[in-house]
Structures are given as structure tokens and as C-alpha cells.
Amino acid sequence: xxxxxxxxxxxxxxxxxxxxxxxxxxxxxxxxxxxxxxxxxxxxxxxxxxxxxxxxxxxxxxxxxxxxxxxxxxxxxxxxxxxxxxxxxxxxxxxxxxxxxxxxxxxxxxxxxxxxxxxxxxxxxxxxxxxxxxxxxxxxxxxxxxxxxxxxxxxxxxxxxxxxxxxxxxxxxxxxxxxxxxxxxxxxxxxxxxxxxxxxxxxxxxxxxxxxxxxxxxxxxxxxxxxxxxxxxxxxxxxxxxxxxxxxxxxxxxxxxxxxxxxxxxxxxxxxxxxxxxxxxxxxxxxxxxxxxxxxxxxxxxxxxxxxxxxxxxxxxxxxxxxxxxxxxxxxxxxxxxxxxxxxxxxxxxxxxxxxxxxxxxxxxxxxxxxxxxxxxxxxxxxxxxxxxxxxxxx
Amino acid sequence: xxxxxxxxxxxxxxxxxxxxxxxxxxxxxxxxxxxxxxxxxxxxxxxxxxxxxxxxxxxxxxxxxxxxxxxxxxxxxxxxxxxxxxxxxxxxxxxxxxxxxxxx
Numbered sequence: 001x002x003x004x005x006x007x008x009x010x011x012x013x014x015x016x017x018x019x020x021x022x023x024x025x026x027x028x029x030x031x032x033x034x035x036x037x038x039x040x041x042x043x044x045x046x047x048x049x050x051x052x053x054x055x056x057x058x059x060x061x062x063x064x065x066x067x068x069x070x071x072x073x074x075x076x077x078x079x080x081x082x083x084x085x086x087x088x089x090x091x092x093x094x095x096x097x098x099x100x101x102x103x104x105x106x107x108x109x110x111x112x113x114x115x116x117x118x119x120x121x122x123x124x125x126x127x128x129x130x131x132x133x134x135x136x137x138x139x140x141x142x143x144x145x146x147x148x149x150x151x152x153x154x155x156x157x158x159x160x161x162x163x164x165x166x167x168x169x170x171x172x173x174x175x176x177x178x179x180x181x182x183x184x185x186x187x188x189x190x191x192x193x194x195x196x197x198x199x200x201x202x203x204x205x206x207x208x209x210x211x212x213x214x215x216x217x218x219x220x221x222x223x224x225x226x227x228x229x230x231x232x233x234x235x236x237x238x239x240x241x242x243x244x245x246x247x248x249x250x251x252x253x254x255x256x257x258x259x260x261x262x263x264x265x266x267x268x269x270x271x272x273x274x275x276x277x278x279x280x281x282x283x284x285x286x287x288x289x290x291x292x293x294x295x296x297x298x299x300x301x302x303x304x305x306x307x308x309x310x311x312x313x314x315x316x317x318x319x320x321x322x323x324x325x326x327x328x329x330x331x332x333x334x335x336x337x338x339x340x341x342x343x344x345x346x347x348x349x350x351x352x353x354x355x356x357x358x359x360x361x362x363x364x365x366x367x368x369x370x371x372x373x374x375x376x377x378x379x380x381x382x383x384x385x386x387x388x389x390x391x392x393x394x395x
Numbered sequence: 396x397x398x399x400x401x402x403x404x405x406x407x408x409x410x411x412x413x414x415x416x417x418x419x420x421x422x423x424x425x426x427x428x429x430x431x432x433x434x435x436x437x438x439x440x441x442x443x444x445x446x447x448x449x450x451x452x453x454x455x456x457x458x459x460x461x462x463x464x465x466x467x468x469x470x471x472x473x474x475x476x477x478x479x480x481x482x483x484x485x486x487x488x489x490x491x492x493x494x495x496x497x498x499x
Contacts, residue, residue: 163416
């Protein structure tokens with residue numbers, strides 16, 4: 001197995017597997033201009049349109065900023081253009097300065113100052129070409145697989161997820177961690193009912209307590225809102241796929257992180273360590289926001305398991321789709337990279353893990369995933385809810 | 396695959412599980428023999444769904460992956476389909492907290 005891949009070494013030492021110029025709107029008000037500008041210049045520019053940021057309470061705004069900065073600093077990004085309307089609470093100059101702190105080239109574009117959308121599109125194009133003149137000079141060079149940060153996610157789960165696709169991806173995580181890399185999974189609501197297993201695997205008491213606190217906080221949120229988690233977890237789709245309770249879903253979900261010790265748990269979109277082993281991220285149980293959190297944390301490649309069939313990708317990090325459902329593979333193989341449904345015909349989990357790991361290295365070397373081929377690039381930022389802010393203030 | 400498949404029909408993930416997972420769309424009346432025991436399906440069970448391998452009383456733990464996945468809400472015979480109609484979660488129950496009930 002290759003212990004190396006070819007990637008783009010960035011000024012802070014981290015290694016990208018793609019070489020994009022990110023076009024990052026600070027708010028929904030600049031999202032359309034960011035998308036149009038990126039589309040105009042070519043596939044090397046990747047917009048990250050989202051719905052937040054015009055005016056948010058402080059804690060929520062800080063989280064949005066952390067995501068925007070993290071996206072700009074993801075090693076797959078060679079340079080960033082931060083776009084604002086000019087009225088947002090989030091200041092584009094501030095975001096660009098924070099992105100540039102790790103050596104990433106960053107510029108800003110203010111739609112009002114440019115003289116409206118038409119002028120902003122012209123100006124945006126000029127700036128993107130200027131940034132890319134520098135970015136496109138980067139060449140792939142040899143890097144150790146230990147420098148990979150691999151985000152793993154599941155969405156559209158069914159009973160096959162916990163039996164085939166998740167343990168298969170987990171076996172790939174185990175290989176990467178053994179080689180010295182970082183694997184990260186998230187979605188804290190989907191630790192509920194399986195947290196005792198994760199807690200037993202924590203490397204120290206501090207990590208263990210932090211993990212249990214986070215699970216408790218997510219579970220209490222359901223109580224705080226007076227709602228029954230059963231209405232949302234498992235989702236109606238999960239239930240149709242054979243999952244009855246959140247405990248059952250969680251026990252299947254945690255297997256996608258493999259079997260190595262839990263070395264830490266970070267906040268949503270907080271920077272993930274390179275060479276960090278298995279690290280969890282505290283995120284909501286919504287797959288697109290959860291993927292974005294890990295990409296903002298520095299994951300260069302994501303694996304996404306699905307039982308029922310999901311088409312989700314990401315603008316910045318390639319997303320490797322894995323299904324354990326033979327029927328979904330048959331119906332949707334043009335959206336899926338790895339078929340783990342083969343375990344029902346006798347293939348071992350270890351062998352699936354080897355295929356996922358090989359795919360990870362191939363994709364790191366530049367092979368495009370099915371979602372990249374189709375430019376499926378969902379992007380959404382988690383918004384801290386008013387109830388959560390109140391709970392934090394009370395805590 | 397994790398666990399072992401019983402008579403090409405149900406996947407048993409851990410030996411002390413009380414449910415097995417259908418590895419195909421199964422029809423009512425399907426009989427399986429394993430470990431010197433036999434179970435007959437009381438109803439159709441779709442691929443990925445669960446079948447009781449032990450009789451359960453209301454309030455009994457339901458086990459899969461060698462872990463508790465919920466409790467039975469009514470008595471369940473061996474060979475019956477186990478899903479949301481007869482098994483429920485004990486976690487994240489804000490509804491019970493709101494009415495002063497217990498949460499696990």
C-alpha cells in the first residue's frame with residue numbers, strides 16, 4: 001500500500017489534494033455574486049454560498065466566521081476571495097486577514113464599493129484571475145499519507161450502513177490512523193446510545209468527560225425544546241430502511257470511525273490536528289453542515305456512507321461515496337464510488353476497508369470522485385439556534 | 396460481514412442479541428433453523444429490518460450489536476417483525492421530560 005501521495009504543500013506545511021481558489025461570501029447577500037463569479041472563470045474557482053451571516057447573535061456569528069476562515073485555510077485552497085455586500089456584521093477584511101494568517105493569499109470584494117453586481121462580477125473575475133496566476137504555479141509533490149485528514153460522514157442511513165458501509169469505512173480509518181494520519185467523524189446526536197463505547201475508547205479522562213458532556217448537551221436540547229427525538233431520529237427514511245431507534249442508528253454510525261482510541265473532541269469547524277489519530281467533532285446531525293464543519297477543520301478528503309442513496313458533495317473537499325446497500329448500488333452507481341454491499345456476498349469488512357483506503361489515496365492523488373465529476377457541491381453552515389444560545393448562557 | 400448469517404436468512408450481529416436482521420426481503424412463513432432451534436416468520440419482513448429471535452415482554456430490552464437498542468412496547472413472539480410499532484427508544488425523550496416523566 002502506498003505510504004505517500006502527491007499533493008500541494010501550503011505555506012503552513014499542510015498538504016492539499018486539490019488546488020482551488022475559494023470564493024467565500026460572508027453572507028447570503030453576497031452568495032449569488034460569489035457563485036456567479038466563480039462559475040464565470042472556471043472549475044478552479046469554488047464558491048461556498050450559504051444562508052447566514054447578515055446579522056446573527058454574537059456566538060452564532062463567531063461560529064459562521066470560524067467556518068468561513070476554516071474554509072479559506074483548508075489546504076485544498078491555494079487562495080481565497082472573500083465577497084461581501086458591505087452591510088454585514090461579518091467583515092470581509094477581517095475574514096481575509098484571518099485566512100491569510102496561515103500564509104494563504106486572500107483578497108476581498110465589496111459589492112457596494114464595486115458599484116453593484118455587474119461591476120462586482122467584472123472586478124471579481126479580475127481578482128480571481130490574479131489570485132489564480134499564483135495558485136496555478138503550485139505543483140504536486142510527494143507527501144506522507146500521515147498528512148491526510150480524512151473526514152467521515154453518513155447520510156441517508158439504513159440497516160446496511162451499520163453492517164457494511166460504516167464498518168468498511170471504519171477499517172479504512174484504522175489503516176490511516178495506523179499510518180499516522182487523522183480520521184474524524186461527527187454528528188453528536190448520533191452518538192446517543194453508543195456513547196459508552198466511545199467513552200471507553202477515550203485516551204484520557206478529560207476527553208471522556210468532554211465527550212459525555214457534549215452528548216448530554218445534545219440530548220438535553222431535545223428535553224429543552226420539549227420534543228421527542230423519535231420524531232427526527234431516526235428519520236422517516238432511516239425507519240423505512242429498517243432503523244428503529246436512535247440507539248440502533250448510533251451503534252451503526254460510530255463504526256465508520258473504526259476501532260482506534262478516541263484522541264480528542266473538537267468544536268464545530270475547529271481546526272483538526274494533522275497526525276492526530278481518531279478525533280471527534282461536535283456537530284449537529286445534519287450531514288451537509290457536518291461535512292462542511294470537518295472541511296472547515298481542515299479535512300482534505302471526505303468519505304460519505306449512505307444506505308438509501310445520497311448525492312451530496314462539497315465544493316472544497318472531494319467526497320467519496322460508499323454504500324452498503326446492494327439495491328442502492330444498482331440504482332445509483334453513477335453517484336457512488338465504492339460498493340460495500342459486496343459484504344452480503346461474502347466480502348470481508350477488512351477487504352472493503354482496503355478498497356476504501358486505496359480510493360482515498362487515489363483521490364488524494366487527483367482522481368475525481370463521482371460527486372466531483374457532477375459538480376455536486378452542497379454547502380451549508382450550522383446556525384446555532386436561539387435555544388442553544390440560551391442554554392449556553394445559563395450553563 | 397460482521398456477525399454470522401443464520402440459515403442464509405437473518406444476520407445475528409452478536410450472540411446475545413434478541414433480534415436478527417433480514418439479509419433479503421423475507422416472506423411470512425419463511426422458516427429458519429440454526430443452532431438446533433427453528434424460527435418461522437410471522438409476517439413479511441423487508442431487507443434490513445429486524446425479527447425477534449426471543450420472545451419479548453413489554454418493557455424488555457431489545458438487543459442488537461450486543462447492545463441495547465430500545466425496549467419492547469408490547470409482547471413480541473419469536474419470528475415477529477420488530478420495528479417502531481413494538482420497540483421504542485429510551486433516549487432523547489423531551490416529550491417525557493415535558494410531562495414530568497422519566498428520561499433514561
